[in-house]
Amino acid sequence: MADGVTGLPRRVALVAVDAADAVDCLLSDFAEALPVYARLSGMDAPELVRADGADMPGDCDTVLLGTLFDARGGNGRLADALRPCAPGTRVYALGATDARDPGCAGPALDALAGLCEELGLSWMGGVVVGRAALFPRVMGCPRMGWARRPASEAVDRLIAAVRSGLPADEELVRPSPWARVLALVR
Numbered sequence: 001m002a003d004g005v006t007g008l009p010r011r012v013a014l015v016a017v018d019a020a021d022a023v024d025c026l027l028s029d030f031a032e033a034l035p036v037y038a039r040l041s042g043m044d045a046p047e048l049v050r051a052d053g054a055d056m057p058g059d060c061d062t063v064l065l066g067t068l069f070d071a072r073g074g075n076g077r078l079a080d081a082l083r084p085c086a087p088g089t090r091v092y093a094l095g096a097t098d099a100r101d102p103g104c105a106g107p108a109l110d111a112l113a114g115l116c117e118e119l120g121l122s123w124m125g126g127v128v129v130g131r132a133a134l135f136p137r138v139m140g141c142p143r144m145g146w147a148r149r150p151a152s153e154a155v156d157r158l159i160a161a162v163r164s165g166l167p168a169d170e171e172l173v174r175p176s177p178w179a180r181v182l183a184l185v186r
Contacts, residue, residue: 007165008164009163010047012046012047012048012049012063013049013051015066017066018077021135021136022068022136023067023094025135026155030158034046045163062162065093066093068095068096069105069108088122090124092162093109096128097128097131102130102173124161126171128173130173130174138179147175147176148175154173
């Protein structure tokens with residue numbers, strides 16, 4: 001991890017690298033839940049800024065990349081999105097994979113960590129949710145209901161890490177088995 005920005009995040013760029021429904025749903029879930037948790041803890045939430053790599057605001061001390069991961073690893077779009085970041089910027093990932101087993105995203109997360117080191121950014125970890133196609137179908141369900149709970153709990157742990165400016169565990173999450181059943185009837 002590069003020597004990075006210190007203190008609590010003040011401005012977080014939400015960067016959707018891939019235009020995918022699952023990525024948009026995950027970033028929206030994060031954006032809706034973060035201020036709620038900040039308010040419950042009596043703290044101010046960092047400002048959230050939607051951006052893409054070309055429009056990266058220079059004053060963001062933290063970036064949350066929303067992307068689709070696959071087993072191949074490296075992704076040139078991630079590099080393009082991160083190049084405008086100031087050295088030391090904290091980088092977290094919130095991604096999805098179409099694979100049944102999100103473990104296939106492990107090499108891609110490793111490649112992203114290496115890219116951050118190469119660019120002088122602080123890799124802080126992230127979350128990858130498997131079976132990406134299911135997530136948009138269960139977004140209308142309660143956030144902590146049986147269909148969304150595994151992903152929501154992982155996003156909540158990521159929120160805690162981002163709010164505190166600390167590293168997050170790299171989590172590979174499978175949706176609830178019942179989410180597949182619900183997705184078939186929706």
